Amino acid sequence: MPVSVFSLMLVVFGLTTGEFVIAGILPDVAADLSVSIPAAGLLVTAYAAGMIIGGPVITVLTARAARKPLIAGLIAVSVLGNLGSAAAPDHLILLLSRFVAGLVVATFFAVAIATVISTAPAGRQASSVAKVALGMNLGIILGTPIGTFVGQHLGWRATFLAVAAFSAAALLLVLRFVPAQPPATTGSVRGELRVLANRELQLAIALTAVGNVGVVTVFIYITPLLTDVGGFAANVVPVLLLVYGAGAIFGNFAGGRLADRALMPALAGLLAVLAGVLTVFWLTGGLKTPTAVLTFAVGALAFAIIPGMQTRVVTAAGAAPALAVAVNASGFQLAAAFAGWLGGRIIDDGPGLRAIPLAGALLTVAGLGIAALLLRRDRRAATAPADRVPA
Template sequence: MSPTIFALFLVVFGFTTGEFVVAGILPDVAADLGVSIPAVGLLTTAYAIGMIVGGPVLTVMTARTPRRRLVVGLVAVSVLGNVGSALAPNHLVLLMARFASGLVVATFFAVAIATAVAVAPAGRQASAVAQVTLGLNLGLVLGTPLGTVIGQQLGWRATFMAVAAITLAAVPLVLTYVPAAPGTTGSVLAELRVLADRDVQLAIALSAVGNVGVVTVFTYIAPLLTGVSGFAGEALPVLLLVYGAGAVIGNVVGGRLADRALLPSLVGLLAALAAVLALFWLVGGVPAAAAVLTFAIGVLAFAVIPGMQTRVVAMATAAPTLAVAVNASGYQLAAAFAGWLGGQVIAGPGMRAVPLVGALLTVAGLALALHLLLRDRRTAAARVV
């Protein structure tokens, strides 16, 4: 991993910990603020909406800002948002702080992915993306379980303060290793035109539809493992570590598979993910099976990410940063929907049905991936003729 990639990866680690640690401290936040678990699940929705709004808007507004200066500014906003989350006196203020924290994430992620692809050797773009998104994995492997332990021992507010400190610690590396590249020199209108491209639209849709099912499950993973699988609350950090370990493996494998055969690998991975989520619905009440399936879900959920991100960059060569930012917003649109949908499922059929709903949603993503694969093959065949 080059120093540039490592600096970007570390910021992703801090951002990811801040986003997903809510899953581990969700019951503690609900108890402390006197609100329901579905209400706390909306913290994921608020963060996601921040990304949805901030992604395209901030990326366009900062298109001409030098990349290093932009990254430092985005990190500063994230730090302030996490400090605000730690100090929030009630659920409403906490929702607002999570929204503010999410505003900068999509733009940063877009800059990081576009930079990784730009500096990667030919034929290794997906692997470079996987190295940056390794920060997502370690945010789960280390950040989320550690944040859960901090929350259980020192209170959930201490968790958000720790996230702020971790993110701030990445700034010296950014200043040292992220290239002082200029922003775009083209017009905003030229950047926006990329979003009218049908291939770009479909690539972004694949990220949103393909991930909504597993995000729904992960948003409520803590009450699923305690309320359905029967684990004690003290086991959650270990189980999140298991999930995160799977995510690290999935990220590496997914990057390599995407470098070899992008869409065929996504089709296979989404099919496997749908099957594993359905299996969790069937046998999730057995603790041993739930632990194994938690690992498998982590593997597959993150194996699809490098290929999806690389597909967007490949389809949007005219404005990859904006396209990746919008793609991140699309992913978070799925997350926002997931937070709401999971709450509706819990209030209706019950917690046990959440993995089944996740499996059905993943099948929709599989159908879209198959459509894109067949579409590409038709296009390639037409060119030969």
């Protein structure tokens, strides 16, 4: 792997750890700030809201900026957001800090993923995305459990300090090794935005948002699911997060290969299996051994669907892939924001914590419906005359 790619992968690792580590320290944050678990879950919503708003807005506003200074600036804002999280004196300031940290993430992912896809060999786009996403997988398998361990032993504030320090170190590598690149576009903002009217792109973004919301809901509340429902001790949670992350790495590369062979059939099949696994996770929630095994399976399937979804978006976007990927990332975070709220409602006003995997399975079925629609459109387009291809 070239050092420049490795540097960007490390940034993805830091950004992913900063986003998902809250799942491991959620009870500690809630106890220290004297708020409920559902209120602490809103920290995920705040981060997601930053990505939802910042993704398309920042990507459009910076479309004609030189790539290397832009990347450096985005990383610097993330560092400041994590430092603010570590120093936050109350729940409100922590919410604002998580929002700031999330503002720049979608644009960074958009630039990285669109660049990789544009330079990948024909037929290897999805597996190339999987290589970029390795940093995300490592953030789950290493960053999240390490951050959880740090938070349990040094306090949750130390977790955010560690994320900020790592991201700052990665920034130094980016400045040293990533070559200067021209702007992604020299066209008008209106021209960039026009791509969002494409129906195929709209459906691809909807697939990302709806297809991920179920499994994200489960992951946000994975720590109380493992301890309060599964019966595991708190000190076992980092190990189980490693298991989840190991599944994520396996699923990421397997999903990329499957998507390279048959994009929409692979995505539809993976979503169907994910819905089934979440249902079994709900049924066996109180049994330790099945829960540990299913934690691996959920991690694998959650990340197996990502390369294909990203490839579908970039393929549909055509001339504006960076904006499309940024909006798609916003769609994913819209799912995360909704998931954080939904999980709280299920716990407080619904059937309770144990029902979250079942809700995740039902939501995944909705994503499967969109995948089936796209698959049907693809097959119709392949057999229809050129003048009757769906717009």
